[in-house]
Amino acid sequence: MCDKNTGAAVRLKICGLSRPCDIDYVNEAHPDFAGFVVNYPKSRRSVTPQQLAQLRAHLDEGVLPVGVFVNEAPELVAKLLNDGIISLAQLHGDEDENYLKRLRTLTDGRLIQAFTIRSEKDAKLAMQSTADYILLDNGKGTGERFDWRFIREISRPWILAGGLTPENIRQAAESLRPWALDLSSGVETDGYKDRAKILAAAAAIRNMAGII
Numbered sequence: 001m002c003d004k005n006t007g008a009a010v011r012l013k014i015c016g017l018s019r020p021c022d023i024d025y026v027n028e029a030h031p032d033f034a035g036f037v038v039n040y041p042k043s044r045r046s047v048t049p050q051q052l053a054q055l056r057a058h059l060d061e062g063v064l065p066v067g068v069f070v071n072e073a074p075e076l077v078a079k080l081l082n083d084g085i086i087s088l089a090q091l092h093g094d095e096d097e098n099y100l101k102r103l104r105t106l107t108d109g110r111l112i113q114a115f116t117i118r119s120e121k122d123a124k125l126a127m128q129s130t131a132d133y134i135l136l137d138n139g140k141g142t143g144e145r146f147d148w149r150f151i152r153e154i155s156r157p158w159i160l161a162g163g164l165t166p167e168n169i170r171q172a173a174e175s176l177r178p179w180a181l182d183l184s185s186g187v188e189t190d191g192y193k194d195r196a197k198i199l200a201a202a203a204a205i206r207n208m209a210g211i212i
């Protein structure tokens with residue numbers, strides 16, 4: 001079945017939006033998800049919850065906003081979900097099952113748990129997460145791939161992240177068959193989101209419709 005946004009068989013997430021023009025770019029490209037790194041000053045892409053709310057207000061309906069959090073207080077994550085500022089929360093730090101359990105008492109919002117993959121064992125551990133989706137990455141927005149050979153059979157919806165670019169997402173989708181592809185550094189130039197690269201990623205995904 002094709003996705004209603006990109007028209008493709010695999011979903012697309014563009015992550016690390018921080019400027020009003022980044023919202024214009026994703027509104028034009030219409031990926032399925034738009035990601036915002038929240039309250040994580042170590043990242044140049046970090047936005048405050050207030051900035052997130054302002055940016056998100058200009059996002060087209062149908063592009064679902066995702067908050068990316070690193071060891072954030074569950075109360076804030078839940079509030080942003082419950083207030084409809086974000087549609088999904090991506091937990092990209094050391095959040096464990098106890099954290100997820102606590103968050104589930106505060107919200108019914110959908111959760112993505114990110115895992116850094118350094119071995120086949122890491123990928124197997126990720127499978128056990130009670131999150132709605134798992135995301136397999138090389139780190140935190142490093143722009144680098146992990147070793148894809150660590151991925152074997154994944155019998156649940158999962159998101160591939162880390163070092164994806166408009167040029168390599170077709171190969172990634174065909175060989176690994178993830179539920180969604182997540183790009184951040186790969187759609188930037190000099191550290192800022194690049195309209196042409198975002199549009200190229202969306203076009204690459206659309207061209208895969210019916211192929212994978």
Ligand SMILES: O=C(O)c1ccccc1N[C@@H]1O[C@H](COP(=O)(O)O)[C@@H](O)[C@H]1O
Pocket residue numbers: 015016035037040043044045068069070092137139140141142143144161162163164182183184185186
């Ligand atoms: O982008 C960041 O700075 C970041 C900070 C903290 C947690 C996650 C972060 N990025 C996420 O990493 C993946 C892959 O990014 P890339 O394409 O390799 O740059 C993606 O989910 C980003 O949102």
